[in-house]
Amino acid sequence: MLIEQCAYGNRWRKVAPAAKGLFCLGGFIAAFAASQPAAAAAVAGLVVLITVLGAGVPFPRFVRVALPPLGFLLLGCLSLAYSLDFQGASNDFTVLWLPSGWAPIRQLAARSGAALAALLFLALTTPMIDLIALLRRLKMPEVLLEIMVLCYRMLFVFSEALHDTRTAQAARLGYATPRLALRSLGSLTANLTLQIWQRAHSLHIAAQSRNNDGAFRFLEPEYAHVRRDLTIAALGGALLIGLAVGMP
Amino acid sequence: MKPLKHQPSHRRTPVSSAAPDFTYLSPHGLDSGIRRNDEILLAFEDVAFRYPDGNTGLDGCSLSIVRGSRNALIGANGAGKTTLFQHANGLLRPQKGGIRYAGRAIDYSRAGLRHLRSEVGLVFQNPDQQLFSASVREDVSFGPLNLGLDTETVRQRVTAALQAVGMEKFADRPVHNLSFGQKKRVCIAGVLAMQPQLLILDEPMAGLDHAMRAELLAVLDELHARGITLLLATHDIDFAYRWADRIHLMSSGRCTSAFAAAELPDNAETLSAAGLPVPGVVELHRLLVTRQILPAISSPRSLAELIAQLNNTQKDFQ
Ligand SMILES: Nc1ncnc2c1ncn2[C@@H]1O[C@H](COP(=O)(O)OP(=O)(O)O)[C@@H](O)[C@H]1O
Ligand SMILES: [Mg+2]
Numbered sequence: 001m002l003i004e005q006c007a008y009g010n011r012w013r014k015v016a017p018a019a020k021g022l023f024c025l026g027g028f029i030a031a032f033a034a035s036q037p038a039a040a041a042a043v044a045g046l047v048v049l050i051t052v053l054g055a056g057v058p059f060p061r062f063v064r065v066a067l068p069p070l071g072f073l074l075l076g077c078l079s080l081a082y083s084l085d086f087q088g089a090s091n092d093f094t095v096l097w098l099p100s101g102w103a104p105i106r107q108l109a110a111r112s113g114a115a116l117a118a119l120l121f122l123a124l125t126t127p128m129i130d131l132i133a134l135l136r137r138l139k140m141p142e143v144l145l146e147i148m149v150l151c152y153r154m155l156f157v158f159s160e161a162l163h164d165t166r167t168a169q170a171a172r173l174g175y176a177t178p179r180l181a182l183r184s185l186g187s188l189t190a191n192l193t194l195q196i197w198q199r200a201h202s203l204h205i206a207a208q209s210r211n212n213d214g215a216f217r218f219l220e221p222e223y224a225h226v227r228r229d230l231t232i233a234a235l236g237g238a239l240l241i242g243l244a245v246g247m248p
Numbered sequence: 249m250k251p252l253k254h255q256p257s258h259r260r261t262p263v264s265s266a267a268p269d270f271t272y273l274s275p276h277g278l279d280s281g282i283r284r285n286d287e288i289l290l291a292f293e294d295v296a297f298r299y300p301d302g303n304t305g306l307d308g309c310s311l312s313i314v315r316g317s318r319n320a321l322i323g324a325n326g327a328g329k330t331t332l333f334q335h336a337n338g339l340l341r342p343q344k345g346g347i348r349y350a351g352r353a354i355d356y357s358r359a360g361l362r363h364l365r366s367e368v369g370l371v372f373q374n375p376d377q378q379l380f381s382a383s384v385r386e387d388v389s390f391g392p393l394n395l396g397l398d399t400e401t402v403r404q405r406v407t408a409a410l411q412a413v414g415m416e417k418f419a420d421r422p423v424h425n426l427s428f429g430q431k432k433r434v435c436i437a438g439v440l441a442m443q444p445q446l447l448i449l450d451e452p453m454a455g456l457d458h459a460m461r462a463e464l465l466a467v468l469d470e471l472h473a474r475g476i477t478l479l480l481a482t483h484d485i486d487f488a489y490r491w492a493d494r495i496h497l498m499s500s501g502r503c504t505s506a507f508a509a510a511e512l513p514d515n516a517e518t519l520s521a522a523g524l525p526v527p528g529v530v531e532l533h534r535l536l537v538t539r540q541i542l543p544a545i546s547s548p549r550s551l552a553e554l555i556a557q558l559n560n561t562q563k564d565f566q
């Protein structure tokens with residue numbers, strides 16, 4: 001929900017999503033093209049700076065959104081740092097610390113960091129609805145898009161249903177003891193499953209009543225300065241790639 | 249459908265009435281219940297429907313809706329209101345009896361249903377059932393795009409429909425950030441964008457607070473002034489008496505009776521047979537007439553009207 005708030009509240013809401021997507025792509029390419037970890041780190045820093053200063057996403061909020069993926073990144077690095085070494089047929093093994101030195105870890109962290117920054121830039125400045133519209137224009141298969149649209153919408157319907165049912169259970173002491181909690185959780189799941197089924201059915205009926213015959217079609221939003229935005233984004237992306245490749 | 253300019257209604261029109269795109273007005277000007285033409289738009293003839301699990305949905309229901317009129321369908325929970333509406337839109341098919349739209353029996357072929365659903369718009373009771381796109385504009389565009397209209401026309405219709413329900417400012421908002429009342433209005437816009445002749449609303453007032461009801465009512469008045477025929481389900485007899493031209497009663501799958509709302513005071517027995525109270529304003533007015541405080545000329549339809557009558561009589565006395 002934090003991402004949602006940023007995506008709708010940032011300064012670049014009205015910028016064409018295609019431009020933001022292009023810039024994000026530039027960031028990605030830069031992240032993978034970076035010859036040195038320092039170059040990738042510079043790309044990451046620059047993209048974060050642009051997100052915070054340019055699009056006006058508050059820095060604390062940015063950090064909060066970035067923390068979970070950074071955690072995963074850390075885990076990934078740790079698994080690179082250790083490695084298990086089995087010796088022959090015997091059952092004993094040794095744990096090796098840094099079998100191949102710091103270099104691959106630094107490389108991984110910096111590159112992933114840059115890619116993450118680019119992705120967060122897109123996610124924090126572009127609402128899901130714009131992204132879906134963009135993907136539609138990029139000729140992503142209709143089926144995938146429909147699933148995305150429905151999932152996105154259902155996410156909110158169900159988080160509401162889940163919340164309501166849970167609250168109702170808690171109000172009747174459903175979670176007072178671990179035993180009761182497990183029981184409540186079970187009936188919650190059963191209840192939600194039924195709700196999902198019913199919802200899917202009623203959604204289908206509602207779509208039919210508005211003359212739907214299978215394919216979902218929606219109107220695409222229009223943006224004022226697509227050309228201009230795209231040019232700026234292309235320049236920005238090229239700059240990032242140049243920085244990544246050119247840095248010694 | 250001949251596009252015909254409609255006389256501006258005397259009813260209040262708080263929502264912007266600049267709607268260039270709604271030129272599909274009914275040729276039958278109709279105001280405050282005075283019918284100039286009694287063309288039946290929708291007719292149920294002895295319709296019966298039983299759900300697969302054996303529940304009775306409709307049980308020999310007959311009902312007719314006059315073009316351009318405001319209709320309230322009153323019935324307890326489980327009376328079959330939703331089932332009836334789904335029949336009107338062609339979602340369910342009668343197992344017995346028949347349904348006529350604009351004088352013709354409903355054609356259940358693909359093309360026939362397509363036509364019917366573009367003429368009869370159905371707004372569901374639960375907005376979350378109907379809204380499934382992420383943004384307001386996208387959702388409203390869903391119906392007209394299904395009609396096969398070109399992008400430019402759809403864009404115009406979406407704007408006009410959002411204007412008609414006073415939601416144009418929210419066009420680019422995500423649906424899940426809206427309040428319940430706003431979601432309801434988006435649902436109505438989504439159906440309006442298909443430009444129906446008959447708009448059916450399933451318990452539109454349920455779950456709305458006082459202010460939201462007033463807003464929705466203003467929207468409905470505006471639509472009625474544009475010549476759209478309205479049919480809505482409600483439990484609220486006071487509201488039905490105040491708002492509707494015609495009241496239809498329903499219980500356990502049967503359409504038990506129908507009368508002009510103005511004749512409601514004469515139908516007290518029918519109401520009580522259906523377990524419904526007589527509207528408070530009717531009883532109060534009756535009492536005031538017996539006490540000779542008010543003359544027995546016209547029955548007020550709402551407390552506000554009654555108070556206005558009382559005020560006028562006071563002036564006469566002085
Ligand atoms: N999908 C369904 N399957 C089985 N029975 C249903 C279904 N929907 C409604 N019913 C039954 O049909 C009857 C009429 O329901 P409904 O039309 O929803 O009434 P209302 O809208 O007036 O509350 C009820 O007895 C209800 O239990
Ligand atoms: Mg119902």
